[in-house]
């Protein structure tokens with residue numbers, strides 16, 4: 001695949017978008033990173049593989065108020081592709097940048113490819129039951145990309161040029177009245193190698209302990225379907241997988257009591273192996289699974305946990 005000359009990458013914090021820098025490297029010879037405020041994150045960007053860092057200046061501004069300076073920088077430097085790490089605020093920034101540049105944004109990108117001069121962005125529509133391809137033939141292409149689309153690469157002892165952008169004051173600056181921490185869990189499912197997913201097959205919240213024992217025995221991260229996080233609220237929102245949740249690329253995904261609806265399964269298409277436990281032999285999950293066990297989870301899980309522990313003990317002997 002031919003590469004494009006230069007890709008720009010940005011997000012709220014470099015620590016969150018190292019994977020996009022690594023992904024940019026697969027598409028371009030050189031990757032430029034855009035950071036905000038004082039450039040303190042430049043070193044982090046170089047360690048993640050950036051070749052150049054643009055610093056959009058400003059003091060005590062909210063992210064949205066960097067947009068006029070960012071707009072000005074884009075108009076001056078004219079990059080072909082800008083990858084933005086998806087977050088609520090980055091969606092807003094992307095929309096405003098695109099409107100100013102007279103272009104659109106490819107949102108929730110699941111794959112990016114190059115076809116000659118054209119950039120093709122793939123993303124899901126109709127709740128994950130179809131894929132749409134969007135093509136950018138020229139000018140600025142903006143793409144919002146979430147976690148799990150590109151694999152991060154190990155840190156490098158990199159360095160490069162730091163370029164200060166001009167400051168353009170926002171016409172109406174937002175006023176910060178108060179900051180409150182968001183209640184949630186810091187979990188990076190996109191980076192997990194082993195994942196146990198829980199679905200509505202689990203009858204009671206206290207039974208989560210059984211699944212946690214299995215995940216503990218395997219050294220796996222816990223995840224769930226959307227109804228478990230946004231219906232009965234037994235697990236944090238950050239832990240649900242699927243079209244509107246996290247996208248995973250683990251070595252294996254063990255789905256327990258999960259029916260296998262497309263909106264969930266699109267989140268695990270990157271798993272190397274899918275294993276399913278479900279008491280309904282006709283459950284859709286078995287169409288996706290490499291290994292399936294038709295069983296009641298309440299019978300299967302305690303046996304599995306014992307087997308894993310026995311295996312561990314035997315291996316040590």
Ligand SMILES: Cc1cc2nc3c(=O)[nH]c(=O)nc-3n(C[C@H](O)[C@H](O)[C@H](O)COP(=O)(O)OP(=O)(O)OC[C@H]3O[C@@H](n4cnc5c(N)ncnc54)[C@H](O)[C@@H]3O)c2cc1C
Pocket residue numbers: 127198199200201202224225226227228240241242243244245256257258259260261262263264277278279280283295296297298
């Ligand atoms: C626009 C839209 C977006 C959506 N986005 C997402 C998303 O991002 N992620 C997501 O997960 N969902 C999403 N959904 C919901 C999705 O369509 C499914 O409803 C959901 O994934 C089903 O969750 P589940 O498999 O836990 O539950 P169910 O579909 O109810 O399945 C439970 C399964 O457990 C099995 N079971 C029951 N008891 C046992 C037992 N004792 N032992 C073993 N197996 C048992 C049953 O046979 C069944 O197959 C979305 C829906 C819409 C409309």
